[in-house]
Amino acid sequence: MEVNFKKSYKFAFKSSLYISLFTAAVLLLFNYYFHSVNNWFITLFIFFTFVFSFFVIQFRVERFIYKRVKKIYDDVSLLENASFRNQPITTDMATLTKEVKKFARDKKLEIETLKIREEYRREFLGNVSHELKTPLFTVQGYLLTLLDGAMDDKNIRKKYLQRAEKGVERLIYIVKDLDMITKLEAGDINIEPSEFDIVELIQNVFELLEMRAAKKNISLTFDLHYKRPIKVIADQEKIQQVVTNLIVNSIKYGKQGGTTEVSIEDLVNNKVIIRITDNGEGIEKHHIPRLFERFYRVDKSGARSEGGSGLGLAIVKHIIESHSEKIYVESEFGVGSEFSFTLEKAK
Template identity: 40%
Template sequence: MFDPKNLSPRKLSFFTALGLAAPISLIDLAIEHEWKAALISFLVVLIGGYLLISIVLERFIYRKIKVIYKFIYQTKATRRQETYYKYILPKKSLDEVAVDVENWAQENQQKVATLQANEEFRREFLQNLSHEFKTPVFAIQSYVETLLAGDMIDPLLNRKFLEKTAVNVDRLTTLLQDLDEISSLERGEITIVKRNFVIQDLLKETFESISIKAEQKNIHFSIKKGCEAPITVNADKERVRQVVLNLFENAIKYGKTNGSVKAGIYKTDDKRILVEISDDGVGIEEKSLPRIFERFFRTECGRRMDVTGSGLGLAICKHIIEAHQQTIHIRSTENVGTTIGFTLAAKKDWGKDEAAVVNG
């Protein structure tokens, strides 16, 4: 069946030769009035034209397709592959070759988009890293230069400068420790020791450990109604404590005075427990939510309210939860508050003192 949209080189050669043979034989019949001669002329032109056009066309297409496929796959063909390209690929229709090229183009377009996104992320990362280090380093430099100049003879003032220097050194140390930890987490160099423990107990213990910070803003912690019944999870207790501590500190830091922090614990199914920590603080603008777990990312409001943070806390939380093969998410509305939730595995059947070790 004639299909002009899906012609193979041989079919194209045949129909081209037929288009030449038919008018030539008709002209010969009109001049000579001999149908046998016209038939012979038709057959000779058809067969000869088909062979000639087929050979030329297949060689031309093979050469072009060979170049295309070499460009696509960027490989040097072996003799067996050369034979494959020569005798198999020409049997493909041009539409099939076009599909291969389109697929290759789409794949490369995706790679280019990924590379551009990675480059943008790398540029922002370096800018943020420079910014986070620059502030404490310049502060330390100014304090030390002032002390070295010897212009200050007041021991109390000298001590004040040294204390400020020590604060910035501590900030640098914390930043370096966070960087080292998140690098280890990203490389999978973390061991998760899973145990069964009651998540409500951990939440209460963790908030109690930073109660002094909460009291300064008169922020109260509570577990939501209906969530008080003890629920046992199976996870690395100290790593989860690290996540919860970071979320509580953020809730206090960005929470309003006389505000509250609430925790909700829910059984989503037989395998997972959802833990949510909510505050009634400043909230986060919608445009920043997709990036909130990126390294060093902080909202403009966050930078104004906390100049000492590293911007790595939520990124570390994300890696810890993902090392448990679980998920973490965020919901927030400006001037209403923020809720960050994460899932943990439900209680396992082994005894309380037994543990499972998982390499992250």
């Protein structure tokens, strides 16, 4: 480590001055009584005393401080803070205090971040185990029932195997979503932008989800008839998943006989915004900040009865952000919700 002495000799100067004044007083007093000392000698002696004291005090004090400060640097270096460890050792107390305070702040922030991550990790593991446990136990229950003798009844065997298959499908769905969101968060999924018609893509999603919406008598519509294609630039497959997840969500929480309406509007800076609006149950305000967290559910019992992985909105957020775009949500409890996101419009 490099030693960085501050070029301020105020302490040594004052200390040397006090010693010199004391020496001068003693010599003058001695000369007053004995008249045996030459005045020039007294002046030179005081001057050299001052110079000698100044350098001795400056050197000794800085060495004294340096040894103790170095121990502080060595101690904090054990905490593996490279930025602090690589700094030159300073004997200036103001600079040292500032550095130690900054080091303490950084460490406190680091500890708080680790605590948040640890809490998030525990919550995530708990959610994963809970999500996987339900379909696993369901499949296990049906299979054990069949092994215990129900297999001999053809009707029961077929029904239970079909139910077990649904449980396995949900497990596969959860695992696929987990794999995708892990890759999205790690940046392992590449975005492959292309030019496509967002109106046609939404219409295809409507057709895919038509039967699911029909079970709750929910109509899937545009806000108006779009006569011309609206071309955007994005990863078509991933944007289709975004639209699918948002519409599935609106159906899941939509009311019987409700509507899910999609609108496409032009924005400034060559952008379009896609709005997906429903007149479902809506979301209470205190839930909105956490909507895009993994496995977060507004209505835990209701959502699980509807199925799903609990990762849909988290995947939506990551896909949109990986396009360097924005996603928004507005909701009024008991009235409905609107999810919207932006995309780059093709020129």
